[in-house]
Amino acid sequence: MRWTSNCRPSEPMTSAAGRYHDGRVATGRAVIATLESDGVAIADAAGGAVAFWSAAGIRLLDRPSGGRALRLAGGADGHERLTLDDDGALAELRRLCPGLKRAPGDGRAMRRLLLPLLAAALLVTGTIVFLALPWGTRIVVTLVPWQAELRMGTALRDALIAQLAAMTRRPELPGIVCADPAVDDVLAPLVARLATAGGLPAMPQVTVVALPFANAFALPGAQVLVTGQLLREAAGPDELAGVLAHELGHVAARHGLQRLVRSAGFGIVVGLLVGDPVGIGFSAAAAHTLLEGAFSREDELAADRFAVEALNRADIEGAPLATFFDRVAARTGAAESAFALFLTHPPSAERATLIRAHATGRGNAMPPEDWRRLVAVCG
Amino acid sequence: MALPLAGPHRYPHNEDGTTGDRGVSEIATEPPARFSGRTGPYLGLLAVNFLLNLVTFGFYRFWARTRLRRFLWSQTSVLGDALEYRGRGLELFLGFLLAMVILGLVSGAIGIVQLTLAIYWPVGSQAAGLLNVLMLAILIPFARYRARRYRLIRTAWRGIRGGQDGSGWHYALRSFGWGFVTIVSLGLARPWADMALTRYRMNHTLVGRQRFTSTARGGALFWTWLPVPLMTIAVPASIGFVVMTAMWGDPDTGLPFEMTAEALVPTIAIALALLAAGTVGWVLLNLRYLCRRWTHIAATARLVHTLFSARLSVGRIAGRWLLALFASLAVFVLVLAAMLATSGNEIVVVREYLRFAQDGPDILLSDTFERFAMPLALKAGGALAIAWLAGRLLIWPAVFDIWFMRHLCAGIAIADSAALDRLVESERTDPRTGEGLADALDLELSPF
Numbered sequence: 001m002r003w004t005s006n007c008r009p010s011e012p013m014t015s016a017a018g019r020y021h022d023g024r025v026a027t028g029r030a031v032i033a034t035l036e037s038d039g040v041a042i043a044d045a046a047g048g049a050v051a052f053w054s055a056a057g058i059r060l061l062d063r064p065s066g067g068r069a070l071r072l073a074g075g076a077d078g079h080e081r082l083t084l085d086d087d088g089a090l091a092e093l094r095r096l097c098p099g100l101k102r103a104p105g106d107g108r109a110m111r112r113l114l115l116p117l118l119a120a121a122l123l124v125t126g127t128i129v130f131l132a133l134p135w136g137t138r139i140v141v142t143l144v145p146w147q148a149e150l151r152m153g154t155a156l157r158d159a160l161i162a163q164l165a166a167m168t169r170r171p172e173l174p175g176i177v178c179a180d181p182a183v184d185d186v187l188a189p190l191v192a193r194l195a196t197a198g199g200l201p202a203m204p205q206v207t208v209v210a211l212p213f214a215n216a217f218a219l220p221g222a223q224v225l226v227t228g229q230l231l232r233e234a235a236g237p238d239e240l241a242g243v244l245a246h247e248l249g250h251v252a253a254r255h256g257l258q259r260l261v262r263s264a265g266f267g268i269v270v271g272l273l274v275g276d277p278v279g280i281g282f283s284a285a286a287a288h289t290l291l292e293g294a295f296s297r298e299d300e301l302a303a304d305r306f307a308v309e310a311l312n313r314a315d316i317e318g319a320p321l322a323t324f325f326d327r328v329a330a331r332t333g334a335a336e337s338a339f340a341l342f343l344t345h346p347p348s349a350e351r352a353t354l355i356r357a358h359a360t361g362r363g364n365a366m367p368p369e370d371w372r373r374l375v376a377v378c379g
Numbered sequence: 380m381a382l383p384l385a386g387p388h389r390y391p392h393n394e395d396g397t398t399g400d401r402g403v404s405e406i407a408t409e410p411p412a413r414f415s416g417r418t419g420p421y422l423g424l425l426a427v428n429f430l431l432n433l434v435t436f437g438f439y440r441f442w443a444r445t446r447l448r449r450f451l452w453s454q455t456s457v458l459g460d461a462l463e464y465r466g467r468g469l470e471l472f473l474g475f476l477l478a479m480v481i482l483g484l485v486s487g488a489i490g491i492v493q494l495t496l497a498i499y500w501p502v503g504s505q506a507a508g509l510l511n512v513l514m515l516a517i518l519i520p521f522a523r524y525r526a527r528r529y530r531l532i533r534t535a536w537r538g539i540r541g542g543q544d545g546s547g548w549h550y551a552l553r554s555f556g557w558g559f560v561t562i563v564s565l566g567l568a569r570p571w572a573d574m575a576l577t578r579y580r581m582n583h584t585l586v587g588r589q590r591f592t593s594t595a596r597g598g599a600l601f602w603t604w605l606p607v608p609l610m611t612i613a614v615p616a617s618i619g620f621v622v623m624t625a626m627w628g629d630p631d632t633g634l635p636f637e638m639t640a641e642a643l644v645p646t647i648a649i650a651l652a653l654l655a656a657g658t659v660g661w662v663l664l665n666l667r668y669l670c671r672r673w674t675h676i677a678a679t680a681r682l683v684h685t686l687f688s689a690r691l692s693v694g695r696i697a698g699r700w701l702l703a704l705f706a707s708l709a710v711f712v713l714v715l716a717a718m719l720a721t722s723g724n725e726i727v728v729v730r731e732y733l734r735f736a737q738d739g740p741d742i743l744l745s746d747t748f749e750r751f752a753m754p755l756a757l758k759a760g761g762a763l764a765i766a767w768l769a770g771r772l773l774i775w776p777a778v779f780d781i782w783f784m785r786h787l788c789a790g791i792a793i794a795d796s797a798a799l800d801r802l803v804e805s806e807r808t809d810p811r812t813g814e815g816l817a818d819a820l821d822l823e824l825s826p827f
Contacts, residue, residue: 019460021460021537021538022538023538023539023804024538024803024804025539025801025802025803025804026536026537026538026539026587026799026800026801026802026803027537027800027801028460028537028800061453061463062449062453062461062463063453064415064453064461065415065454065456065461066415066416066417066454067417067420069461071453071461071463079804080538081463081535081538083461111469113473114469114472114473117473117476117477117480118476120480121476121479121480121483124479124480124483125479125483128483212745212746213745213746213749214746
């Protein structure tokens with residue numbers, strides 16, 4: 001706080017007892033501080049002058065002793081200290097010096113550093129998160145030869161299937177993979193047709209697994225897994241073709257590999273920003289989810305676009321895929337919009353609209369008898 | 380004008396105004412160190428800090444830490460005069476920005492190298508991961524040493540600033556070396572490592588121009604330390620033993636290891652109980668070591684002619700700690716019970732699914748199970764979050780923190796403190812930015 005020049009000491013002179021330290025030696029002295037119009041006069045027990053603090057340089061520091069004492073800084077260099085034991089003194093001072101407030105001291109030198117450092121930090125962080133990471137990810141991914149990724153994909157798929165198989169102990173299914181001949185006769189040609197239409201550099205391998213949820217996912221290395229439940233729940237072969245084409249879109253753009261590379265880079269940058277490098281706190285998790293969500297939503301839209309193009313070129317109807325998203329939207333509805341920023345996929349209604357707008361195919365994915373065979377592959 | 384020399388909250392003074400005592404045998408009757416902070420203002424401060432941190436996504440933490448330190452320092456008095464914290468949030472923030480720039484560039488480069496290696500030479504990328512660990516093993520002690528220096532140079536007592544010389548890199552290398560020794564010795568060498576580093580820190584700690592000296596020895600603490608690494612081994616060993624016994628060969632199926640469904644739940648229950656008891660026991664043994672360690676460090680420290688001693692009551696501290704722990708657990712259980720009281724249906728369904736899962740766990744992957752299990756999981760998570768918040772902002776501060784500070788200060792005795800009246804300030808000028816590396820790595824795991 002600064003004493004303003006319009007401090008008005010009352011008569012008799014306002015004074016309080018306290019301790020004084022001169023900031024050069026630790027020895028303290030018991031003193032009486034008297035408030036005058038242009039500052040504070042500090043005198044010892046005998047009345048001899050000890051120091052005089054001019055009003056402009058006096059600061060309120062803190063309230064030690066559980067708030068019952070008052071500590072002030074002042075003097076020529078601001079290093080002298082006065083501790084007043086009378087906590088009534090503050091009220092009195094405030095009454096006499098209306099302009100009193102706490103000022104932390106001279107920060108001019110520091111404030112000059114603030115803007116340049118802030119700009120530099122924002123620049124470095126922003127460049128890393130929004131430029132270097134996505135760009136670096138894309139470069140790294142293009143540098144990985146398809147052969148390497150295919151090998152990685154096969155290994156990943158086997159590991160995943162083994163893990164899922166260990167959780168199942170159904171005597172009627174020897175393993176988790178549904179190896180019905182319909183998979184090779186019906187499903188593989190469809191996938192090949194879509195892959196050629198989409199221009200994939202390698203032929204993807206599709207495996208049907210008997211799991212109790214309806215889903216399809218693309219692993220790195222052109223591996224696609226489809227659950228038997230999805231085959232049973234799909235409204236028709238064209239809908240299945242749409243979902244497969246979407247997954248092939250992830251394969252074509254190598255999103256799996258990109259996500260691996262990206263998550264490695266995100267962690268430490270985001271952690272540093274919010275002060276949580278280990279990433280165990282809520283802030284780090286939230287920031288990470290937000291950023292990863294944005295990138296992953298982009299990936300999903302890109303896969304949707306690939307799917308529409310592949311379906312068009314293979315001359316398969318795109319509308320059934322849109323109705324698939326309509327069903328998803330109806331089921332999840334309000335929750336999607338509430339958590340939109342955190343979700344890894346864009347709102348389903350939006351995806352359905354996008355597909356309807358661009359789908360031009362008119363044909364069917366497969367004849368009905370083939371579809372009936374396919375639906376029953378997992379028994 | 381009569382001058383009151385001793386007020387209601389004044390440290391007793393000698394006739395010439397000094398507060399030090401003259402000889403080893405004349406120890407002032409009032410305890411030389413005192414913590415006068417009150418729980419109310421402390422809770423308020425924590426609450427405000429938390430809210431501001433929340434709305435700024437953690438950017439407020441520099442000012443929050445500064446405010447907390449100002450409170451704690453100003454309520455701690457030695458020989459009647461309170462400590463003063465002269466640090467500023469802006470300094471910490473600037474240091475953080477600087478560290479962000481440097482660390483951002485460095486970790487960006489390391490990340491690229493690591494990722495390239497991950498693809499072309501997986502073995503090499505494991506080695507690169509090791510390099511990361513090494514880098515942190517050196518950077519972290521360096522940052523902590525520098526952070527301690529910042530706290531010291533921004534602390535003043537009776538107008539005299541603290542200080543710390545010595546080299547952060549020397550300290551980091553010592554810390555790294557001792558860390559290696561500790562690991563190789565399976566933790567047994569910790570007291571020697573601890574005291575060696577403490578001696579370095581203390582011998583480089585200054586008050587004005589005067590220097591602390593420390594003659595702390597690891598050997599004095601070994602027997603106090605030994606139960607801790609023994610417990611660290613005993614707990615997992617006992618859990619492993621229990622699990623192995625439960626899984627021992629089933630003669631019917633002929634498999635060497637098989638966990639039957641009936642054995643699963645009791646085994647998990649016993650393992651969890653062992654883990655809980657073991658963890659609490661470990662914490663208490665560690666607490667005992669920390670208390671003895673503090674006493675030893677104080678007893679072997681000197682500042683000019685002044686000697687120190689410190690006492691901490693392990694029993695009372697442990698009691699308070701357990702009280703706070705049980706209070707937090709009680710809050711968690713109550714909140715969880717309240718939340719689950721409205722989920723009767725979900726609980727029934729989930730229980731059935733879990734029963735069937737013993738035959739085929741893949742049933743837990745189904746959509747239906749997720750639909751019932753998700754709300755339960757969310758409620759449990761919510762109860763945990765509420766209990767954690769209540770613990771951090773209310774229970775621990777109210778039950779433990781303030782009491783502990785008071786207990787810590789009350790146990791300190793200072794002998795021959797006359798020299799403390801004659802400490803002289805040093806002439807140095809201090810830098811204006813905080814120790815950014817420690818802040819950027821957020822190594823202030825304690826809020827002080």
